[in-house]
Amino acid sequence: MTREIREIAVVAFAQTGHRRTSEELSEVEMLMPVLHDVLARTGLKAGDIGFTCSGSSDYLAGRAFSFTMALDGVGAWPPISESHVETDGAWALYEAWVKLLTGEAETALVYAYGKTSPGDVREVLTRQLDPYYVAPLWPDSVALAALQARALIDAGLTDERELAAIAARSRTAAAANPHAQLRGATPPGDPLVAPLRTGDCPPIGDGAAAVVLAAGDTARRLCDRPAWIRGLDHRIEAHSLGVRDLTDSPSTRLAAERAGAFELPVDTAELHAPFTSQEVVLRRALKLDLPGAEEVRINPSGGALAANPVMAAGLIRLGEAAARIQRGESDRALAHATSGPCLQQNLVAVLEGDAQ
Amino acid sequence: MPEVLKAPLAVEFPFTRSLGPVQSAFLTGLRERVVLGVKTVDSRTLVPPVEYDPVTAEELRDLVEVAPTGTVTTWAWNHHPRRGQPLGTPFAWVLVRLDGADTALLHALDAPGQDAVHTGMRVRVRWAEERTGAITDIACFEPYDGEPAQRTGHTGEFEDAVTGIVAAARLDYTYSPGRAQSAYLHALSGRRTVGERCPSCRKVYVPPRGACPTCGVATSEQVEVGPRGTVTTFCIVNIKAKNLDIEVPYVYAHIALDGADLALHARIGGMPYDQVRMGLRVEPVWTEGARFPDHYRPTGEPDAEYDTYKELL
Structure with missing residues (x-):
């Protein structure tokens, strides 16, 4: 891995205000202002973009091929170079990053959106599970996260008090984030699927996000302080929950190693932990609990506990980390995205700004 | 802004899935009240069993029976059971490591309350009365105070093995356009x-x-x-659609309404199907109380020139 690789950076980030419902808007109507916003930040026009990649899931709104309708918002005709992933937009960013690394494009537009309000997201997410042994039991997303939380508590790695503190810290931080859905500390709430309480769970809501990636000098031209992607990797756990050690996330650790996260300390970590207990797992896997890591700002945006537009929340972690670098508030940030039950799949990016 | 339109939308499929040899043996076993695992190369027993080793990806075929009793490795108390879940009253989700297995199976545990559940507790399978060869042949687990149950010594070979499952799935939405x-x-x-x-x-x-x-x-x-428009292209439908009260053959057409730059599609009626042609001028026919035209019919005007609609094909 000594080969010189192309420098790629996040040069712009935009997102909606995330809300419980956006029923007055279609998906493309919700998404389009974000696309216009992110392009305006770079001065690029839609036609200037070399590659477009999106992440979404038709299951959320219950509409087949809804992502093709969303493409209307980028002006996809005459045909553009375009791709789509049926998962969180962080993986669309990964695909766009690879595309730029090949040299086939100079710029990329990555977007993601999720409209969870039309359906019952806890039920919808059961459809991503093993269809033979698990999905017929309809275990919802909160139930599976609760099994993981109990395993952590049993192992002595956390307790309900610490989980409540994670929720409070996240939502207090979100008070400064105008896009967040829950802004300001909320009470722990009633048990939903014990040991998880409503406060341990993410808000249900609709939203969209977009970033622009650019290579080398193009990035320098489009942005005062590009957030250079120093490493990016994603890994997956075995799919059977009963095979995994739910208290650990070897896939996150491996992705972080491959992304170079442990080579130098980071000052910021945007972790995609929709449930409080998952932050405990991630902090351990990413060595953010070790002595010396106390200074790392974890989820200054409030994280997914403050806004969780499904399919966009992971991309937002990368966007928030990059925006922090662009604002000069971070020099080296880690961003993480997850997908699937109990942190099934994990993506880690390391972003850096040039010396200030 | 006018009020937001909303309508219920149910998406429902009976997913038909074929089974690999290990899945087939496991699910057939459940039908016969036998729980099978599969042995990995490093001699671990996986329950539920999979076709390929989760670590090495090697093909696994070595079936081994385990007991219908086991130990809870983690649990979560479900205060409000939801549609489709194994029990209708509050229950515990559990991962259970069956006696003889090295991995855990997800299912429900029927218990009187969360105080009666703890990690490490002993449980046993409660079989469903009617079993078809599906994970739901295990109705749930129940507390069990005893030694590991005896195994039947089953080989994993069955008469009349199940080769597939039909998994019904329904999701309900409220659609707003x-x-x-x-x-x-x-x-x-x-x-x-x-x-x-x-x-x-x-x-x-x-x-x-x-x-x-x-x-x-x-x-x-x-x-x-509109309301009038021009047929830009069309097809003749010869197959009767389920629940659709229209005689075949009939014509379904792309219609460019006057003033529109995109053709919409609709049925053509009011003339024999074999006389519909490109360029035909049509108008909508409404029925009482309908929210959209029932079909379009000829206006009697001369056909439109090809050049007037060729960009809309």
Whole structure:
């Protein structure tokens, strides 16, 4: 891995205000202002973009091929170079990053959106599970996260008090984030699927996000302080929950190693932990609990506990980390995205700004 | 802004899935009240069993029986059971490591309350009365105070093995079509067809979707089009659709309404199917109380010149 690789950076980030419902808007109507916003930040026009990649899931709104309708918002005709992933937009960013690394494009537009309000997201997410042994039991997303939380508590790695503190810290931080859905500390709430309480769970809501990636000098031209992607990797756990050690996330650790996260300390970590207990797992896997890591700002945006537009929340972690670098508030940030039950799949990016 | 339109939308499929040899043996075993695992190369026993080793990806075929009793490795108390879940009263989700297995199986545990559940507790399978060869042949687990149950010594070979499952799945949504399509539907209920014009390329989209797919900008200027239009292309339908009370053959056509830059599609009636042609001039036919035209019929005007609609094909 000594080969010189192309420098790629996040040069712009935009997102909606995330809300419980956006029923007055279609998906493309919700998404389009974000696309216009992110392009305006770079001065690029839609036609200037070399590659477009999106992440979404038709299951959320219950509409087949809804992502093709969303493409209307980028002006996809005459045909553009375009791709789509049926998962969180962080993986669309990964695909766009690879595309730029090949040299086939100079710029990329990555977007993601999720409209969870039309359906019952806890039920919808059961459809991503093993269809033979698990999905017929309809275990919802909160139930599976609760099994993981109990395993952590049993192992002595956390307790309900610490989980409540994670929720409070996240939502207090979100008070400064105008896009967040829950802004300001909320009470722990009633048990939903014990040991998880409503406060341990993410808000249900609709939203969209977009970033622009650019290579080398193009990035320098489009942005005062590009957030250079120093490493990016994603890994997956075995799919059977009963095979995994739910208290650990070897896939996150491996992705972080491959992304170079442990080579130098980071000052910021945007972790995609929709449930409080998952932050405990991630902090351990990413060595953010070790002595010396106390200074790392974890989820200054409030994280997914403050806004969780499904399919966009992971991309937002990368966007928030990059925006922090662009604002000069971070020099080296880690961003993480997850997908699937109990942190099934994990993506880690390391972003850096040039010396200030 | 007019009120947001909403309608219930149910998406329902009976997914038919075929089984690999290990899955088939496991699910057939459940039907016969036998729990099978599969041995990995390093001699671990996986329950539920899988076709390929989760670590090495090697093909696994070595079936081994385990006991219908086991130990809870983690649990969560479900205060409000949801549709489709194994029990209708509050229960515990559990991962259970069956006696003889090295991995855990997800299922439900029937217990009187969460105080009666703890990690490490002993449980046993409660079999469903009617079993078909599915994970739901295990009705749930129940507390069990005893030694590991005896195994039957089963080989994993069955007469009449199940080779597939049918997994019914239904998700319920409340569909709302958004601003542009709501405006279109509202106008249509007044028997007016209203498209939207792109502020950049000036094309009029019918029905409008809120964005111009060429320019990537919002459309908002409303433009009434039609009611008359031109058949740009068509097909003859010879297969009768389920639950559709229309005699075959009939014609389904793309129709460019006057003033629209995108053709919509509708059925053509009021003339023999074999006389429909490109360029035919048509108008909508409404039925009492309908929210959209039932079909389009000939106006009797001369056919449109090809050049007037060739861009809309």
